[in-house]
Amino acid sequence: AQSVAQPEDQVNVAEGNPLTVKCTYSVSGNPYLFWYVQYPNRGLQFLLKYITGDNLVKGSYGFEAEFNKSQTSFHLKKPSALVSDSALYFCAVRDGWNTDKLIFGTGTRLQVFP
Amino acid sequence: GAVVSQHPSWVICKSGTSVKIECRSLDFQATTMFWYRQFPKQSLMLMATSNEGSKATYEQGVEKDKFLINHASLTLSTLTVTSAHPEDSSFYICSAPSESTDTQYFGPGTRLTVL
Numbered sequence: 001a002q003s004v005a006q007p008e009d010q011v012n013v014a015e016g017n018p019l020t021v022k023c024t025y026s027v028s029g030n031p032y033l034f035w036y037v038q039y040p041n042r043g044l045q046f047l048l049k050y051i052t053g054d055n056l057v058k059g060s061y062g063f064e065a066e067f068n069k070s071q072t073s074f075h076l077k078k079p080s081a082l083v084s085d086s087a088l089y090f091c092a093v094r095d096g097w098n099t100d101k102l103i104f105g106t107g108t109r110l111q112v113f114p
Numbered sequence: 115g116a117v118v119s120q121h122p123s124w125v126i127c128k129s130g131t132s133v134k135i136e137c138r139s140l141d142f143q144a145t146t147m148f149w150y151r152q153f154p155k156q157s158l159m160l161m162a163t164s165n166e167g168s169k170a171t172y173e174q175g176v177e178k179d180k181f182l183i184n185h186a187s188l189t190l191s192t193l194t195v196t197s198a199h200p201e202d203s204s205f206y207i208c209s210a211p212s213e214s215t216d217t218q219y220f221g222p223g224t225r226l227t228v229l
Contacts, residue, residue: 036220043120043207043220044158051216090157100146100211102218106157 002027004074004091006105013081014113021076021108023091032094033074034102035065037087044090050074061085081112116142116212120221127198128229134194135224137164137208143188144210148218149181152205164191198228 003026013019025031032051036044048059055067065076076089091105117140127133137147145166150158162183163171170183180202182194191210195202209220 034217041205041223041225043118043222044209046217046219049217100218101148101160101163102209104157 002031002093002095002103004033004093004103004105006089006091006108008108009106010109010111012111012113015083016080019078019081019085019110019112021089021091021110023074023076023105025072025074025091025093027093029097031067031074032097033065033067034092034094035059035063035074035076036090036092038090038107039087047076047089081110083112083114086110086112116140116210116215116217116219118208118210118219118221120206120208120224122224123222124225124227126227126229129199130197132194132196133198133226134192135206135208135226137191137193137210137221139189139210139212139219142210142212142214144191144212145188146211147185147191148209149183149191149193150207150209152207152223154205158207161193164193166191195226198226200228202226203228 005024034049035047038044048057050057050067058064092102095101119138121136147164149161161176164183164185166185172178185191207223209218211218
């Protein structure tokens with residue numbers, strides 16, 4: 001079965017510093033990986049995805065993620081964090097090549113301090 | 115990106131009543147939509163897959179007679195919580211995959227409070 005793991009419940013970073021939110025995956029076959037962000041009392045907003053191609057994926061709001069097959073990871077990164085980046089971040093993997101169903105990680109709360 | 119709306123954004127109802135939540139894909143068609151439930155500070159729990167023109171597919175442990183799903187058109191799915199009880203209070207989120215972008219887009223969510 002497909003799964004993703006987000007090992008950190010919370011990540012704290014100072015504004016202006018680089019940030020990383022970790023995600024590892026376990027899949028059979030090629031992974032379709034996604035990152036979403038959720039602000040309080042809101043739905044999820046799509047940030048970026050990896051399906052095939054370049055291992056470094058660039059997404060919305062200056063975020064990027066690096067697909068690493070050998071480490072089965074898909075960490076979310078941003079070179080310089082903003083206070084407004086503070087939110088809940090979810091990594092997700094498609095539950096198979098022939099379905100749109102997503103399997104979500106447990107989420108990581110990012111707190112950016114001024 | 116594509117836009118998915120939900121209505122209402124919040125609702126308060128009395129125990130025993132039914133509540134209908136609408137999910138619409140505004141600028142694309144979706145033969146499939148998904149309904150999730152999210153408890154405070156927790157991840158999303160997939161409840162069911164809504165299929166246009168056919169019955170919904172429910173995840174294990176989700177009562178299909180309690181959470182009625184109707185996918186009336188290629189842009190509208192509804193979730194009706196029947197005979198709601200306080201334990202049904204939660205944040206309900208829908209999503210729809212866009213074939214053109216191969217990405218799933220989420221609605222803003224509906225906060226249900228059952229008194």
